[in-house]
Amino acid sequence: MMTATSVIVMPANARRPRPRGGMTKKRPVDWLLLVAVIAGGIVVLVPFYLILVNAFKSPIDYATSGPFAFPQEIDLTGIQNFWERVNFPEKVWNSILISGTVAVLAVLISLLNAFAIGIGRVRGRSWIVLLFLMANLLPQEALLYPLYYMFKSVHLYDNVWSVIIVFTVIQAAFGTYLLASVLGTFPKEVLEAASIDGATRWQILWRVVFPITRPTLSVLLIFFFIWTWNEFLIPLTFLPSNANQTVPVAISVLTGDRLMDVTTTAGAALLSIIPTIVFFLIFQRTLTRGITAGAVK
Incomplete structure (x- = not known):
């Protein structure tokens, strides 16, 4: 029994399929x-x-x-010396308290401000966003003198809340500028559907806008925490006592006061970055799950 075989002839000018993965030829620009x-x-x-x-x-x-x-x-002598000299657990707690509180408050304030500006469509929206942008361009050195006398007058000098208030305002200004642009392009159909179903503004914020923008808020939370953790000038100015100092301030003060050797300085730097790395790794998984959940929705 004979079987017929079909032969497919490709035109001469037909394009061949491009190789995948590592089979593509690298150009000089790629190298x-x-x-x-x-x-x-x-x-x-x-x-x-x-x-x-x-x-x-x-x-x-x-x-x-x-x-x-x-x-x-x-x-481990260098790590042990730094741990004992500065009471490192106390400094870590101060940094975690300040950075964590600032991150949560700044994200919350940014969301509320951006919801009013981006979705509420208040008058002068462009000028308000520009003011928030200018707040981020203002150098911290220009804030030290007025803030020093303000905190002195309200008895918040040498109090962790002075630093929390300052950084919450600074970080919230950046978060408002970013989120206002994001919420300005929010789908109107979703908001109109929620309004037709009888949802109030507050319900729209927490049941519609918040779940969709959760990945962006997670990114802001991570960066606000790390940025606040690494801040040096404002905590150095407003937290002079040893009990309220943060980790970066403790490293600098100990270096200048007792002239640490290089190994102790390296041990101090290693201990100071471990909490931020742990925090980033934990919230990186949370961020990945949030992005996946948002994509499924």
Whole structure:
């Protein structure tokens, strides 16, 4: 029994399917971009490498082997010295309290402001958003003198709430500017459908707008926490007492006062970045779940 076989002849000018993945041919521009990315990654990772390596060295090991060599043996003296000198758990609690409170309050205020500006369509919307943008462009050094006398007069100087109030206003100004632009393009059909169903403005905010904008709010929460954690000038000015100092202020004060060696400084830097890394990793998973849930909706 004979079987017929069909032969498909492709035209000469037909395009062949492009290879996938690693089969594509790299252009010179692609190689240059790859080299630039690798170089940028190395530049970013070198300081972390120096901190990690030198934090586990003894002063003698650092003097003999230099900053780039691996430690000959693990020495926790530098980390232990910093932990005991500055009462590190107390400083971590101060930083967590200030950064966490600022992040939550700033995100909440940003959402309320942006809802009124972006969806409520208040008059002079463009000028209001411009004012919030100018608040972010104002240098912190210009705020120190008036804020110092204001907090002195209301008895908030050397109180963590003075720093919380300042950073909440600063971060909320940026969050309002960002969210107002996002909510300005919010689908009107969704809002109209909620209004037809009898939802009030408050219900629209928390049952419609908040679930959809949750990924953006999570990003703001993460960055507000990290930005506040790394702030130095304002906590140094308004929190002079040792009991209220944050981690960056404690590192700088101890460095200037007692002249820490390099290994203790590296240990202090390592301890100071661990909480922020843990916080970022925890909320990165939360952010991923929020984006997936928003996509499914």
